[in-house]
């Protein structure tokens with residue numbers, strides 16, 4: 001069966017933050033079996049978005065919280081549901097290249113090359129917007145971030161919604177991005193009309209963001225599409241230095257990158273250094289914290305996981321398989337929350353290739369709390 005439906009909450013009343021609690025309908029859909037029943041459900045989701053409502057849906061990166069990108073009221077609702085600051089612009093999701101052409105001033109040549117190489121996929125491109133895109137969606141900017149996801153549920157939903165879905169990650173602002181529908185339920189049930197549950201997402205980290213509006217293309221957020229991959233298509237590609245250098249006084253060019261982000265509820269410390277020293281340090285600190293009555297979690301790798309003495313030890317995979325680490329990271333942070341972990345330690349990772357995105361998210365999750373041995 002391609003689709004299965006349940007309603008999460010039936011109460012309609014005001015919640016503490018003044019939002020009306022809605023019936024949030026949850027529908028399971030198999031991305032690889034979008035049958036008539038699933039199509040009908042996605043059609044209803046599309047109608048909700050066209051009518052100004054919100055739907056959480058899977059993409060290949062993380063779950064998105066979608067509303068009509070060309071309707072200012074929908075964008076306001078997205079900010080309210082997430083508790084997101086309204087100067088943090090939303091990414092507009094499209095299903096066809098021609099739909100990009102009608103919301104930007106012009107599509108630069110570089111963009112067409114990127115579409116050919118990486119779309120549909122985990123790459124967001126910033127271009128100059130035209131008057132069709134409301135400032136509510138772009139956080140007041142004259143530029144707009146656009147992506148074509150490859151997830152088939154997402155693409156069908158975009159088509160059924162009229163072509164343009166504004167969608168940030170479907171988490172409460174500041175929490176780790178959701179890689180499973182149940183985390184959208186945790187953060188957003190009662191605040192949005194529908195959640196499409198497409199199972200666990202494939203990539204697990206948000207898209208790479210590249211800016212094409214100011215001279216040399218520049219990466220504003222690292223992701224699965226690496227600088228090396230972009231350079232193979234565009235030639236020279238710069239990286240916003242605030243991504244690499246956390247002590248930089250400059251403001252990040254992607255407004256959202258300045259906020260504390262991806263944070264688990266407990267305190268996370270990244271420990272850098274030779275593997276032996278890292279294991280010894282984390283074990284000593286774990287004992288200290290346990291003696292103080294705290295629950296301790298460790299983010300380890302396959303090779304080291306047996307060596308930690310903390311109460312909960314989770315491996316994010318083998319160091320050789322960066323995609324797996326990216327895939328597991330947010331999930332593990334959420335699991336630590338589920339298990340009420342107070343203090344967490346993580347090994348550090350190489351910061352080349354996808355590692356740049358992994359370390360960027362990990363550093364943010366840790367509030368740049370790093371111990372170098």
Ligand code: AMP
Nearest residue numbers: 089143144145168169206254255256257
């Ligand atoms: P999220 O949708 O939660 O993955 O966050 C979207 C990210 O894209 C945030 O960091 C935004 O600041 C960034 N972004 C969206 N639109 C723009 C834009 N026009 N210029 C720069 N950054 C943007």
Ligand code: MG
Nearest residue numbers: 168169177206
């Ligand atoms: Mg986000």
